[in-house]
Amino acid sequence: NAGVTQTPKFRILKIGQSMTLQCTQDMNHNYMYWYRQDPGMGLKLIYYSVGAGITDKGEVPNGYNVSRSTTEDFPLRLELAAPSQTSVYFCASTDKSSGNTIYFGEGSWLTVV
Amino acid sequence: QKEVEQNSGPLSVPEGAIASLNCTYSDRGSQSFFWYRQYSGKSPELIMSIYSNGDKEDGRFTAQLNKASQYVSLLIRDSQPSDSATYLCAVNQRGNQFYFGTGTSLTVIP
Numbered sequence: 545n546a547g548v549t550q551t552p553k554f555r556i557l558k559i560g561q562s563m564t565l566q567c568t569q570d571m572n573h574n575y576m577y578w579y580r581q582d583p584g585m586g587l588k589l590i591y592y593s594v595g596a597g598i599t600d601k602g603e604v605p606n607g608y609n610v611s612r613s614t615t616e617d618f619p620l621r622l623e624l625a626a627p628s629q630t631s632v633y634f635c636a637s638t639d640k641s642s643g644n645t646i647y648f649g650e651g652s653w654l655t656v657v
Numbered sequence: 658q659k660e661v662e663q664n665s666g667p668l669s670v671p672e673g674a675i676a677s678l679n680c681t682y683s684d685r686g687s688q689s690f691f692w693y694r695q696y697s698g699k700s701p702e703l704i705m706s707i708y709s710n711g712d713k714e715d716g717r718f719t720a721q722l723n724k725a726s727q728y729v730s731l732l733i734r735d736s737q738p739s740d741s742a743t744y745l746c747a748v749n750q751r752g753n754q755f756y757f758g759t760g761t762s763l764t765v766i767p
């Protein structure tokens with residue numbers, strides 16, 4: 545009963561480094577999302593995808609890239625990490641089959657120093 | 658104007674009381690409405706979903722939707738200390754775009 549799985553859970557990056565946050569879901573959902581949540585703040589949409597091969601920018605896409613080569617996987621790439629990217633990142637998915645309810649992964653805590 | 662607005666709180670209620678959480682949204686085309694609970698350091702988890710005007714009850718939780726007023730609320734009856742968390746209102750618009758409020762922090766005092 546995995547749902548949405550994110551890795552890694554915690555990571556410390558140095559300024560200028562790059563990394564990929566992995567996200568996979570086993571619910572056969574077409575729609576997948578990446579959000580970031582800064583301390584005490586709400587969720588901000590970074591990128592989303594409506595199906596394999598289709599991605600689009602959300603509210604705060606700068607400094608990030610995504611790909612969606614399969615229905616299951618939606619990795620988020622951080623290029624040239626900056627302290628402003630220190631945040632908690634949540635991957636999520638949904639589909640009509642789940643009543644359009646959005647399901648979240650457990651989160652990835654990223655610190656850029 | 659923000660897509661979804663919530664009172665940030667914090668909201669404090671005594672144990673056993675009713676907690677009332679409110680949310681307004683800007684897009685009349687919004688189709689689905691959700692309340693998520695988020696404990697500190699955890700991911701949001703679904704509490705309630707509501708799709709049509711009126712009330713929907715699930716145990717101690719009641720969601721209320723008024724599309725004419727663009728207003729959705731969550732009532733928690735017999736509040737327990739374990740209900741202490743941040744509650745996020747989410748609205749689903751066309752094309753499966755989800756917008757979240759900034760959350761209301763609730764503390765239930767034993």
